[in-house]
Every structure is written in C-alpha cells, then in structure tokens.
Amino acid sequence: MRLAGIIAKRFARNKLSLIGAFTVLLLLIVALFAPFISPFSPTAIDVHNILSPPTKDHFFGTDEIGRDVFSRMIWGSRISLQVGFVAVGIAIFIGIIVGALAGYYGGWVDAILMRFVDIMLTIPTLFLILAVIAVVEPSIYVIMVVIGITSWMGISRLVRAEFLTLKERDFVLSAKSFGASDGRIIIWHVLPNALAPVFVTATFRIAGAILLESGLSFLGMGVQPPDPSWGNILTAGKENIEVAWWLSLYPGIAILIAALSYNLVGEGLRDALDPRLWEAERR
Amino acid sequence: MLSYITKRLLLMAPLLFGITLITFTVIHLTPGSPVEVQTEMSLKASAQARENLKKLYGLDKPLHIQYFDWLKRFVKLDFGKSMIDGRKVTDKIWETIPITLIIDLLSLIIIFIIAIPLGVYSATRQYSLFDKLSTVGVFIGFSMPDFWLALLLLILFGVHLGWLPISGIQSIDVSEMSSMQRFFDWIKHLILPVGITAFGGLASLSRYSRSSMLEVIRQDYVKTAYAKGLKEHEVVFKHALRNALLPIVTILGLSIPGLIGGSVIFEMIFSIPGMGRLFFSSIIARDYPTIMGILTMVAVLTLIGNLIADISYALVDPRIRVKR
Numbered sequence: 369m370r371l372a373g374i375i376a377k378r379f380a381r382n383k384l385s386l387i388g389a390f391t392v393l394l395l396l397i398v399a400l401f402a403p404f405i406s407p408f409s410p411t412a413i414d415v416h417n418i419l420s421p422p423t424k425d426h427f428f429g430t431d432e433i434g435r436d437v438f439s440r441m442i443w444g445s446r447i448s449l450q451v452g453f454v455a456v457g458i459a460i461f462i463g464i465i466v467g468a469l470a471g472y473y474g475g476w477v478d479a480i481l482m483r484f485v486d487i488m489l490t491i492p493t494l495f496l497i498l499a500v501i502a503v504v505e506p507s508i509y510v511i512m513v514v515i516g517i518t519s520w521m522g523i524s525r526l527v528r529a530e531f532l533t534l535k536e537r538d539f540v541l542s543a544k545s546f547g548a549s550d551g552r553i554i555i556w557h558v559l560p561n562a563l564a565p566v567f568v569t570a571t572f573r574i575a576g577a578i579l580l581e582s583g584l585s586f587l588g589m590g591v592q593p594p595d596p597s598w599g600n601i602l603t604a605g606k607e608n609i610e611v612a613w614w615l616s617l618y619p620g621i622a623i624l625i626a627a628l629s630y631n632l633v634g635e636g637l638r639d640a641l642d643p644r645l646w647e648a649e650r651r
Numbered sequence: 652m653l654s655y656i657t658k659r660l661l662l663m664a665p666l667l668f669g670i671t672l673i674t675f676t677v678i679h680l681t682p683g684s685p686v687e688v689q690t691e692m693s694l695k696a697s698a699q700a701r702e703n704l705k706k707l708y709g710l711d712k713p714l715h716i717q718y719f720d721w722l723k724r725f726v727k728l729d730f731g732k733s734m735i736d737g738r739k740v741t742d743k744i745w746e747t748i749p750i751t752l753i754i755d756l757l758s759l760i761i762i763f764i765i766a767i768p769l770g771v772y773s774a775t776r777q778y779s780l781f782d783k784l785s786t787v788g789v790f791i792g793f794s795m796p797d798f799w800l801a802l803l804l805l806i807l808f809g810v811h812l813g814w815l816p817i818s819g820i821q822s823i824d825v826s827e828m829s830s831m832q833r834f835f836d837w838i839k840h841l842i843l844p845v846g847i848t849a850f851g852g853l854a855s856l857s858r859y860s861r862s863s864m865l866e867v868i869r870q871d872y873v874k875t876a877y878a879k880g881l882k883e884h885e886v887v888f889k890h891a892l893r894n895a896l897l898p899i900v901t902i903l904g905l906s907i908p909g910l911i912g913g914s915v916i917f918e919m920i921f922s923i924p925g926m927g928r929l930f931f932s933s934i935i936a937r938d939y940p941t942i943m944g945i946l947t948m949v950a951v952l953t954l955i956g957n958l959i960a961d962i963s964y965a966l967v968d969p970r971i972r973v974k975r
Contacts, residue, residue: 384787487669489905490953492912495930495946499678502934579796583916586798587931602799609806620799627794635790 378640385636391629399445406439410596419612428618432608437601437615441622444596448626451512451581451591452574458516460570463523468554468562470524471531482528485521493518494583501589508591511584515577523569530562564641571634575627582623598623652965659961663954670950671725671943675718678942721943730944735936740944743929748948750820751918751925754841755910758848759903766853770860771895774868775887785857792854798916801847805920808843816840818922844921848913852906859902864895897968904960907953 380386398405407425408414414434422429428437470481497514504510534540535558543557578598584590585599586606593600598619605615705711709720724731730740769789773782809817816822820840825833867873868891876886914927922928926945933941 483669486666487673490666490670490908490950491674491946492908492949494912494915495949496677498915498931498934499942575794582796583798586916587919606802609802610810613806616802620796623796623799624794628790631790631794
C-alpha cells in the first residue's frame, strides 16, 4: 500500500499525465453512460436536417442521412474504447505467455519463440491485418482479435527480459527449493514482479489500437456502419468534406484527444514506476 | 568484421523462410479465394467453371504443395503472374516500389534531420520550457491520426488554397515541361505525403534520442569531461552525442515496416501509384501471387534495413564486434 501511495504521488507530480488521466476517466464515463448523455439516438434519421452545420440542437452537426454526429460520437466512444481495451487485453495475454515461457525456460524454447517474434516484427502490422480482414466481414470482434494478435510482440520481449533477471533471484530459488511447480513459480512468484513495464506498454498500446482502428476504418476495413466508431464516423464524413468539413473534424479531434490522453498516462506511469529514477531522486 | 556480416547474412535466410511460411499460411487460410471474388458477380458461373479456375491457379492442390510450388519459384525470383491482369508480379512490384521507397527515404531523412537535434537539445535542457513544449509537440505527433491530418491538409492546401496538387506524383501536362519544371512539379506533389509521413515518425525518434542522450549525460565520462573544465558544447558534441547516437542507428531498421505499412493509407489518400496502393487493390481482389510478392519484398527490405543498422552499429561500436 505504501508503494502504491508513492507511485500515485510520483504520478501526480507530472501535470500533463494527470490531465491525461482525468481525460481518460472522463471518456470512460461518457462511454459508460452513453444512453443517458447522448441527446439523440445514434441511428435516428432526421430528414429535415441533412448535413446540417453545428447548431444548438446538433452540437457537431448532422451527417449525410441526418443523424446527429454528437450522439454518434458518444456511442462511438464505446466501440472505439472497447476495441482499444480488448485488443490490448489479447496482446497482453499472448505477450505474457510467450515472454514468460521464453524467459523462464530459456534454451531452445526461448530460441524458437524469439525467432517467431522477430518474424512477426518484420511483417508490417497493417499489411498483415489487411490481408486477414479483407475478406472476413470486419465485425468489431474481428478487429479486436486481429489487432490483438498482431501487437503482442513488444510485450513478450519485455516480459522475457524481466523473467531472465527475476528467475535467478533468491525468492524464486527459495520457492523452487520448497518444491513449487514451474507453473506456480511463474504465475505467483515471477509474474507479479514483471508486470510494471507491461502496464506501461499496455497504456501506450491502447492509444495505438484506437489509432489503428481508425486507420482501418479509413480504408473501409474497420468497424462497419451502422455501428458507430470514431474511425468510421470520420470516414463517412470524408465523402462530404468539401461541403461539410465538421463531419471529419470532430471525430479526428476525439481520436487525437483519446490517444493523447492514454499516451500521457503511459508516460506518467513509466516515470512513476521506473526504479532507476527513484534512485536518482534519493541521491 | 567480414565474418560478422556473413553470419548476419546467413541468419537472414531462415528468418525469410519463416516470414514467407507465416504470411502464406495466413493469406491462404483466410476464407474467400480469388475464384470467389471473380465469380461472385456472375451467378451463372457453374461449379465446374469454378473448379476450372481453381485448377488454373493451382488452388486445388493441398496447401503445403502450393507453398512448395511457390517457394520453388521464389528461389528463381519468380513471384508468378497476377490473377487480376495476368502480368508478372515482379514487373508490377518493380513499377511501384521505387515510388514508395523514395517517399519513405525522403521522410526518413527529414525525420533524422529534425528529430535528433530536437531530442538532443531537449535532453541538455531537461525540464526547460523548450523541453516541455517539444515534449507536448512530440506527444501530439504520436497521438495524431495521420490520415486525418493528411485529409485536412489536402483539403486546405489542395482544394481551398489551391497551392498544392491533390493527387498523384506528377501533373497531367508533365510531358510539356522542361526538366527543371518537372522537378518542381514532382516536389510539389511530394510535399504533403513526405511531410506527413515524416511528422508521424518524428515523435518516436526524437523521444528516443532524448532519452538516449539523458542516459549518456548521467555517465561518469561526461561528468569527467565537465570536471576537467570543457565547455558545454564540447562535452555535448564530442563526448555525449556520439555515444547517444549509437543506439539510434538500430531504430533505422526497426522503422522500415512501420513506414512501408503507413504507405498504404497515404498512397490511398494522395492517389500515389506506389506499392501500398498496389497491395490494397491486390488484397481486395485476393490476388495471392501479388500479395505474397509484396509481403516478401517488404520483409526483404526490412531485413536489409536491419542488416545495415547492425553493420553500422558494429562499425561505430567496437564492443559489438568483439562480443559476437
């Protein structure tokens, strides 16, 4: 508990990260309470207001079939954030398993797994994702899974590095001498100590996944309409950008703000969790 | 040194084999085949016609046989023929790859020119106003949906202001221009795509050089240099900078997949006839030979990039050569 307090204090010292954290929280609240916040249904069509500029009824204007963009973006935050969280969850899961096995067992297990990581890192993520989802109807679940299984490599390298040093430590050796099984040692003794850098990377990855989904949507390969995601609202707006620029402006700002907030939180967490910086301060 | 390079070259072969194996499996295991894409428009296409098409493309054979067939041709640098227009895949790639590479290379040069001084200066003035501002700027660049920025700038400079062309890499009347005019025409077409690609890549490199420099500044030999009374710029440029730049070399190799991956989106926005756009249209048509050809070429480029990075790293840092 004392440690958590120290980390929170160190995190709070960085004003930008603190602002990022509040924005992240705000976005989560918006996503959670979307039905109560959004003034209109995200799919309600208002034929009298097509491509309307921002007004006091429609804060962000309306789209080409008269749907309220503000409401669509509030509901879109649910999908965009879900994609971010689930995709990163999958990446963490795979990354921890691969990294833990490679780092703990070493030898040929390590060699094979890490060459596999090298291979995956050489293939451009976007190309691989496109190759998979071009034919599978890109539902929100497909997007989550595909982003997840193409972005775990960095995490596995981090976990492996942590395991390599941790497995030689006294507390692990003592657990071994008591006859604890490998699985028990990995999950209960080593893993909890290896998680700090994973949290940091995961935060950055959420920003990355939100950006990636919007990029895929831009190519028509993201979450498919009528489900609103920030990416596909922006893409729909692109068609009318010369007469209604606001349709593309606001979703882009939302993506930018969300990604920025997660990146700032990640940066703050990194500094707060970095023991090398603790040392520097103690001097 | 020579043995080091040979060793690295030999390591590339199994890696390339693994890459082609994985991409081949992924592409062929996803549902939907070129046969379906080509016959879905005509309901009359009989089952027999589909079988014939499959046989024509060799898709009726088991997957591992198909892979070995592909591998046999690949060793002879033959990627087969495109299923869309029957042209050789190697021809299609050679037409598009220089365009993508030039854009990526120019972006990379701009990234290095701007990012390294930015990061180094921020590090030497840690927590100053400049450091804070550049940090914020870098984070915004990091979080920017770059296709969105491209779209907005395209509308602003291309449509509303009319300063820059909105698509392609040359004007229609290019044949009537003098070579000087042609060059400027070309530059005008490249400003936006190169600028935005560079902007996206700027953030991570300047961040990286900043933290690398911060680490070096805390080293004992830098303290020693200060202690013996050297001026700050002497310490920074002669002692710290060289060592801080070492790890940055490796970033070069790692940034290639990202740059080429990003080319899909930019080439779509700016209608640039490069490899990214070719890849996208091949994906839509499930043109297996072209998809495999491009993915393999990208992998080769990345491996070469890594090799160059490793070699230059070994050249500048003798510790690496001795260790391996």
